Amino acid sequence: MPDPRLSALPTPCLLVDEAKMKRNIDRLSAQATALGVSLRPHLKTTKSVDAARYVLTGGNGPATVSTLAEAEAFARVGVTDIIYAVGITAPKLDRVIALHRSGCNLIVLLDNVVQAQAVATASRSSSIAIPALIEIDCDGHRSGLTFDDPTLLDVGRILTQGGAALHGVLCHAGGSYGAVGVAAQAKCAEQERLAVVNAAEALRGAGLQCPVVSVGSTPTAHAAQDLTGVTEMRAGVYVFFDLVMAGIEVCCIDDIALSVLTTVIGHQSTRGWIICDAGWMAMSRDRGTAAQDVDQGYGIVCDSAGVPIPGLIMVQANQEHGVIARRPDFKGAVPAIPVGTQLRILPNHACATAAQHSGYNVIPETPEATLMNWPRFGGW
Numbered sequence: 001m002p003d004p005r006l007s008a009l010p011t012p013c014l015l016v017d018e019a020k021m022k023r024n025i026d027r028l029s030a031q032a033t034a035l036g037v038s039l040r041p042h043l044k045t046t047k048s049v050d051a052a053r054y055v056l057t058g059g060n061g062p063a064t065v066s067t068l069a070e071a072e073a074f075a076r077v078g079v080t081d082i083i084y085a086v087g088i089t090a091p092k093l094d095r096v097i098a099l100h101r102s103g104c105n106l107i108v109l110l111d112n113v114v115q116a117q118a119v120a121t122a123s124r125s126s127s128i129a130i131p132a133l134i135e136i137d138c139d140g141h142r143s144g145l146t147f148d149d150p151t152l153l154d155v156g157r158i159l160t161q162g163g164a165a166l167h168g169v170l171c172h173a174g175g176s177y178g179a180v181g182v183a184a185q186a187k188c189a190e191q192e193r194l195a196v197v198n199a200a201e202a203l204r205g206a207g208l209q210c211p212v213v214s215v216g217s218t219p220t221a222h223a224a225q226d227l228t229g230v231t232e233m234r235a236g237v238y239v240f241f242d243l244v245m246a247g248i249e250v251c252c253i254d255d256i257a258l259s260v261l262t263t264v265i266g267h268q269s270t271r272g273w274i275i276c277d278a279g280w281m282a283m284s285r286d287r288g289t290a291a292q293d294v295d296q297g298y299g300i301v302c303d304s305a306g307v308p309i310p311g312l313i314m315v316q317a318n319q320e321h322g323v324i325a326r327r328p329d330f331k332g333a334v335p336a337i338p339v340g341t342q343l344r345i346l347p348n349h350a351c352a353t354a355a356q357h358s359g360y361n362v363i364p365e366t367p368e369a370t371l372m373n374w375p376r377f378g379g380w
Contacts, residue, residue, distance in 0.1 A: 012282035020257035042236030050374035075104035120162025131167040138195035141174030147199035168212025176219035185223035197229035259344040284352035299345035
């Protein structure tokens with residue numbers, strides 16, 4: 001039976017399964033407790049005050065964000081402990097100072113002398129010791145300094161002597177997104193841990209303070225077995241999960257709490273196509289599973305209850321049209337799906353798909369309860 005609550009929704013739209021989301025949150029919270037570190041959730045995936053309330057201890061943090069717009073939105077509702085986990089630029093420091101003056105302790109991230117000098121200058125001119133983390137590179141994935149780079153100590157000294165505050169070190173094991181299975185991800189987690197612990201020891205050995213040692217990626221957060229020397233871990237997509245995470249075995253398909261509700265609008269029977277009203281504007285262009293062993297196209301097709309339909313994926317996405325078809329290697333029967341049928345599509349990348357929408361339609365944990373609506377925001 002179609003869910004009458006969903007039947008009333010205009011499509012395409014974003015759905016969240018509250019029960020699955022809470023299960024995902026509880027899983028990582030238990031992992032952080034077992035490892036003896038604090039959990040600093042990354043709010044970039046949800047970009048929603050309502051969703052954030054599920055993961056923020058006491059409602060005011062700690063939290064991680066990826067834009068100043070996120071920091072400002074969460075600060076307005078009382079989140080006071082935030083890491084802005086993208087390298088800072090000088091023109092953004094006025095907004096950082098404004099957040100501090102509003103009562104939010106916003107911690108910035110940097111990995112070079114130019115950034116450190118800018119933060120030190122802004123700290124002196126504002127009489128606010130802006131806290132900064134030095135980004136550490138553990139796998140060559142993106143930004144950061146290696147723990148043995150002499151620049152690490154140069155940056156630490158500029159911050160400490162220039163009026164800013166050296167808050168600690170931070171690492172993101174982005175390479176773990178290509179590691180399949182818990183054993184490979186645990187290896188990445190240990191590599192990440194060693195990189196930041198060694199960096200912290202180098203700073204302390206030079207007489208510099210390093211109170212915070214922060215690690216984080218969704219794969220390593222779940223797979224880590226020992227976080228000795230680490231003070232906190234960060235993760236974001238774990239709240240919803242997605243097909244990329246399922247493809248590297250961090251979660252199961254049934255753990256994915258986010259989907260796009262769509263309606264069948266036609267067929268191209270000779271091609272075996274089902275046409276729906278969710279194109280890339282609803283799903284995003286992200287094809288993150290294309291490099292994995294199982295290519296999920298633009299997403300796995302489910303019935304309106306969220307149960308995957310064997311053999312069906314979204315194989316093509318135009319701006320407002322999605323093309324659903326059988327997997328090339330699927331030999332089973334595909335059910336007839338009439339025009340007007342509602343389906344759900346599980347996304348490759350939760351962050352990218354959520355970014356296409358202005359809010360979430362939340363299916364409550366309590367059966368038959370009224371749907372909730374959570375606004376989300378974007379921008380920088």
